[in-house]
Amino acid sequence: MHTIEFLNGPLLLARVLLNLWLMRRDAIAIQGGSVNIFRNLLLGMGLLVLMTACNDGPGDIKISEYTSTGRPDSSRTGALSIDESGIVTRYNEQGAVLTIPVETLGGVGKRVNLDVSITGLLDDEGPKGSAVFVLAGGTRLVELLIPGATPTEQQSHQAGKLVRYSAKVAGDDELAFGQRSLYYTLPKIGLRLWAPQRVDAGAQTTVRVWVSDLATGEMLANIPVRSGDQSAITDTAGQALLNVTVPSEGNDFGLIVHADLANITVSSQKLLNLVPAGAPRLFVSTDKPLYRPGQTMHIRALALSQKDLTPIQSTPVILEVLDGKGNKIFKEEAMTDDFGVVSLTAPLASQVNLGDYTIKAVMDDVETGRTVKVSEEKLPKYAVKVDFDQSYFTPGQAVSGVLQARYFFGKAVTGADVKITTDKVGSARVVAFSGTTDQEGLLPFSLDTTGDQHVSLNIEVTDTAGFVVKSVASAAVAKPHLQVQIIPEATQLPNVGPWRFFVTTRGPLGGSIDAECKIVGDDATAIQTGSAGVAVMESASQQVYVSCKAGAMLGSKKQFMPISGNQSAILVRADKAIYRPGEKVELTLVAQNAPDQIYVDRVHRGRIVESRVVSVADGSAQLSMQPTQSERGTIIITAYYLDSNGVAFNAERVVYIQKPFAQVKVTTDKDSYLPGGEAKLSFEVKDENKQGQAAAIGVTITDEAVFALTN
Known part of the structure; x- marks a missing residue:
């Protein structure tokens, strides 16, 4: 029972305000727990009203027994002192075990009764425990058990509990008493984890876990950690590895890891993206890109595992053909072979819709396709090719090269009339060049151009039989300059150099070019970027200036190194x-x-x-x-x-x-064949180590004129 004798007004008010502040401070959690500030304020205001109403006049106040408000940082009597900051709580199967530091100030040999309870913020009720000991001088750690005390589920909930204590020395009238938030008496676990952001669905991944003491930053060893049915114990560095198997279905997985200390569980989680393990990758191919009505489409599909690109065997694939108006004209199902391949033929009727046809392959819920053209357009009898004298031309420079015309059976197109136009005036094209191919089917040309952009050449060739082939060739026009880029080796570099960086060099058209580069102001030897146009350089300067040269072209680049602002x-x-x-x-x-x-x-x-x-x-x-x-x-x-x-x-x-690759060698029994003749082909497949390799080979034989027309 609590008894209160009254003080004068100012001292009473000061006591109540002090109680309010102490209670509020004691209830706040370090980690995101709920704080009962309003409840504490209401309690304090109620006490103030009660005391004011009962204060009829001047008097004294004496707390004769343990009260439910107020908490000194250290409670002491003439015989002993209790250091609240050193109170530690641990939980086991029996309840809560508390360790309380008690310092002897006098009365060595006297017996002490220590009572401790764990209660809520607003009441005195809760599990209790006690211990009896004898003052022996110095400081001793008194350990006692509170039977039946159970831990809170989360660290943040500990802020809603108080450890209340009172110590009575035999033969003394003084009572040492006080309270401390349960939160501060329990160890604080910090849990961090690292796991890959993307994981194959149904696969196993490794998760690294760290456990630390939030109060001291010390890494904690021998702490059990778990996720699902996997568990481990942290080592001396406070870390442990968990092998977690993620679900085989879904797009995401919420990874949750728990750590247990003194029957307190702390959890951390991370959202992982799942890559479907069983989803196939489908590829569709046809024997040619262009068909005429009445011809047969030869369709082939390849199914590979998304996870490791291995063939998907004995699995049905549906192949469909849609005509130029979206009508489904063919649908058939077939099983993949040991190499994940399925092949079908789709004959076209003599009277069909013309235009772009869509070839689809469907496996499970995955669909892919490609487009081919069905047309009555006649195939060209010969091909026209243009080789420019330079990879690019400068503005105002004449565009020159050699035109070549050759029949698909190999003979040169001789005596053909050639017309080349470059632009339009009104509705008529201006003929910029004309000539006749020689005995080799060749015709050198040169055209004057204007502007600094690409030049499109419209070519028309007519052979002696009057057959016309039209073609388009594009000549690049650019100013000669060397493009130089500097790429630091990392987005955040240590504060102390030297630092490495990559230098890339590209020509006017963006292609890689070999150049000689050096750091301006540095005595280091110049470095060649090579055919890949890349070199690695090193500098201790935070600002790097690199100058490069490739023939007559020059280029340079300045770059600040991204130095980390952190000390680590x-x-x-x-x-x-x-x-x-x-x-x-x-x-x-x-x-x-x-x-x-x-x-x-x-x-x-x-x-x-x-x-x-x-x-x-x-x-x-x-x-x-x-x-x-x-x-x-x-x-x-x-x-x-x-x-x-x-x-x-x-x-x-x-x-x-490097991924494995196959080297395929094809040999024929003859160099040329007559129409309708029989050809014998031999194939040899070797792996990257030049060893024989079993493989599925897809072979298509198509008139070269088909590709010339589509190109």
């Missing part, structure tokens, strides 16, 4: 960008203000295939990774670490593992 930073360097299958990837890590260890993951198709912990010395580390034979295409190397404040720093490097 990391980057990943690879010895090259493209690797052969089975080749090791040599990596260098450059870290600024990093801990002694950095985490490195190799990710392929959204799955962590290898995870390493690398030791760092003098801000750098070297390591090698060996991709497996199944890892082809893009691989992402991710390096990351947490600083002392729990802030994550990471960097990525993308490398490419």
Whole structure:
């Protein structure tokens, strides 16, 4: 029972305001918990009204028993002192175990009764526990059990509970008492996780988890973490790996990871994008792009797994043909073979709608298609080709080259009349050049042009039999200049150089060009960009100025390096960008203000295939990774670490593992054949290691004139 004797007015008001402030401070959670501020205010206001109503005159107030308001930072009597900041709560199967620091101030050898309860903010009711001990000098940690006390489900809910205590020394009238928010007595778990953003549906992916003490930033070892049916224990670095299998259906997956400490569970989640594992990739091809009425379409479809591009076997594929008006004129189902291939023929009637026909292939819910043309247009008898003297021409320069006309059976078109026009005046074309092909079917030409844009040549060739072929050729016109670009090796670089960057050089038309480049103001040797037009350079300057030269063309570029504003930073360097299958990837890590260890993951198709912990010395580390034979295409190397404040720093490097390819060799039994003759073809297929390879070969034999007409 609480008894109150009255003080004078000013002191009473000061006590109540102090209580309000202490209660509000004690109820606020560090992490997003609900705060009962309004309830606390109402309680304080009620106490103020009660005390004011009962205060009939001057007097004294003495708290003779433990009250439900107010909390000194340290409660003490003449015999002992209790340090509230050192109170620690742990939960087990029996209840809550509290450890309370008690310092002896006097009365060594006296017995102490310590009572503790866990209650709500507005009431005294809750599970209780007690302990009896003897003052022995110095500070001792008194441990007691509160049976039946259960933990809150979330850390934020701890702010709604109080640890209330009172200590009575035998033979003394003084009572040490106080209260502290349960939130501050329990350990605070920080949980962070890393997982790939994209994961193949139904596949297994690796999730890295860190657990830390939010109050001290210390990484916590031996903490159980779990996700679904997978569990692990954190190591001395506070991290653990979980192998999580994601669902095989759906577009997204909410990954949730839990950590448990002292029967308190903390959770963290991340949304992962699922890549359908079973969705096929379909490809449709036909024997030619152009058909005439009455001919037969030869259609072939290839079905590959979206996940690893392996053939989808023994699965039905529906092939459809829609005419130029959208009418479905053909539909048939067939099963894929061991190579994921299905082939069908679709005959065209002699009287059909002309125009663009659509060929569709459907497997499950996936559909793909292509367009072919059905026309009665006659095929050309010969092809016209133009070879320009230069890859591009400068403004005002004459456009020159050689025209070649040749029958599809190989003979030159001799004595053909050629007309070339470049623009229009009114409705008539102006003939810019005319001539006759020689005995080789060749005709050199030269035309004067104006402007600085591409020149379109409209060509008309008429052979001696009067057959006309029309063609269009485009000549590039551009000012001679060298395009130079500087690409830093990362979007955020450490504050301390030197830093690497890529230099690309391209010609006037945007194609890669070999150029000699050097850093202006640097004594370093010039570097060639090579046929790929790319070179790697290094500089310790935050602003880089690169000058390049390719023949008579000059180009330059200035670039500021993107220096990180943080004291901590990391980057990943690879010895090259493209690797052969089975080749090791040599990596260098450059870290600024990093801990002694950095985490490195190799990710392929959204799955962590290898995870390493690398030791760092003098801000750098070297390591090698060996991709497996199944890892082809893009691989992402991710390096990351947490600083002392729990802030994550990471960097990525993308490398490419060459995909397997087939070398196909075709030989014929003759160099030429008569119409209606029989041809014997031989095929040889080898893999990238020049070893024989079993393969499905698709062969089409089409009149070259078809492609000449469509082009």
